[in-house]
Amino acid sequence: xxxxxxxxxxxxxxxxxxxxxxxxxxxxxxxxxxxxxxxxxxxxxxxxxxxxxxxxxxxxxxxxxxxxxxxxxxxxxxxxxx
Numbered sequence: 001x002x003x004x005x006x007x008x009x010x011x012x013x014x015x016x017x018x019x020x021x022x023x024x025x026x027x028x029x030x031x032x033x034x035x036x037x038x039x040x041x042x043x044x045x046x047x048x049x050x051x052x053x054x055x056x057x058x059x060x061x062x063x064x065x066x067x068x069x070x071x072x073x074x075x076x077x078x079x080x081x082x
Contacts, residue, residue: 022028022038031037048057 027038027041031041048054051057
Protein backbone atom coordinates (compact mmCIF):
# COMPACT_ATOMS: atom_id res chain seq x y z
CA UNK A 1 0.00 0.00 0.00
CA UNK A 2 1.29 3.45 -0.84
CA UNK A 3 2.22 5.95 1.83
CA UNK A 4 -0.56 8.35 0.87
CA UNK A 5 -3.11 5.54 1.16
CA UNK A 6 -1.91 4.61 4.63
CA UNK A 7 -2.00 8.26 5.71
CA UNK A 8 -5.49 8.70 4.26
CA UNK A 9 -6.78 5.64 6.11
CA UNK A 10 -5.22 6.86 9.36
CA UNK A 11 -6.82 10.29 8.89
CA UNK A 12 -10.19 8.70 8.09
CA UNK A 13 -10.02 6.53 11.21
CA UNK A 14 -9.07 9.55 13.30
CA UNK A 15 -12.05 11.54 11.99
CA UNK A 16 -14.42 8.63 12.58
CA UNK A 17 -13.19 8.33 16.18
CA UNK A 18 -13.73 12.07 16.74
CA UNK A 19 -17.25 11.78 15.33
CA UNK A 20 -17.82 8.87 17.68
CA UNK A 21 -16.94 11.09 20.63
CA UNK A 22 -19.52 13.66 19.51
CA UNK A 23 -22.15 10.91 19.39
CA UNK A 24 -20.96 9.31 22.65
CA UNK A 25 -21.29 12.62 24.49
CA UNK A 26 -24.94 12.77 23.40
CA UNK A 27 -24.45 15.91 21.32
CA UNK A 28 -26.11 14.45 18.23
CA UNK A 29 -29.29 13.59 20.14
CA UNK A 30 -29.28 16.75 22.24
CA UNK A 31 -29.13 18.93 19.12
CA UNK A 32 -31.49 16.73 17.08
CA UNK A 33 -28.55 16.20 14.70
CA UNK A 34 -28.45 19.93 13.93
CA UNK A 35 -25.08 20.30 12.19
CA UNK A 36 -25.13 24.09 12.50
CA UNK A 37 -25.62 23.84 16.28
CA UNK A 38 -22.88 21.24 16.61
CA UNK A 39 -20.48 23.29 14.48
CA UNK A 40 -21.36 26.42 16.43
CA UNK A 41 -20.64 24.64 19.71
CA UNK A 42 -17.29 23.43 18.38
CA UNK A 43 -16.43 26.97 17.27
CA UNK A 44 -17.35 28.20 20.76
CA UNK A 45 -15.01 25.59 22.25
CA UNK A 46 -12.21 26.63 19.89
CA UNK A 47 -12.73 30.27 20.85
CA UNK A 48 -12.63 29.39 24.54
CA UNK A 49 -9.38 27.47 24.05
CA UNK A 50 -7.84 30.47 22.28
CA UNK A 51 -8.83 32.87 25.04
CA UNK A 52 -6.98 33.74 28.24
CA UNK A 53 -9.08 31.02 29.92
CA UNK A 54 -7.99 28.36 27.43
CA UNK A 55 -5.55 26.46 29.61
CA UNK A 56 -7.97 26.35 32.52
CA UNK A 57 -10.84 25.19 30.28
CA UNK A 58 -8.65 22.49 28.72
CA UNK A 59 -7.63 21.23 32.17
CA UNK A 60 -11.27 21.07 33.34
CA UNK A 61 -12.48 19.36 30.18
CA UNK A 62 -9.60 16.88 30.24
CA UNK A 63 -10.37 15.93 33.85
CA UNK A 64 -14.07 15.50 33.07
CA UNK A 65 -13.30 13.36 30.01
CA UNK A 66 -10.87 11.16 31.92
CA UNK A 67 -13.46 10.64 34.66
CA UNK A 68 -16.03 9.59 32.06
CA UNK A 69 -13.60 7.22 30.32
CA UNK A 70 -12.60 5.72 33.69
CA UNK A 71 -16.24 5.25 34.73
CA UNK A 72 -17.02 3.58 31.41
CA UNK A 73 -13.98 1.31 31.75
CA UNK A 74 -15.04 0.30 35.27
CA UNK A 75 -18.54 -0.53 34.02
CA UNK A 76 -17.09 -2.69 31.26
CA UNK A 77 -14.85 -4.52 33.75
CA UNK A 78 -17.82 -5.33 35.99
CA UNK A 79 -19.61 -7.01 33.12
CA UNK A 80 -23.35 -7.36 32.66
CA UNK A 81 -25.41 -6.99 35.80
CA UNK A 82 -28.37 -9.19 36.53
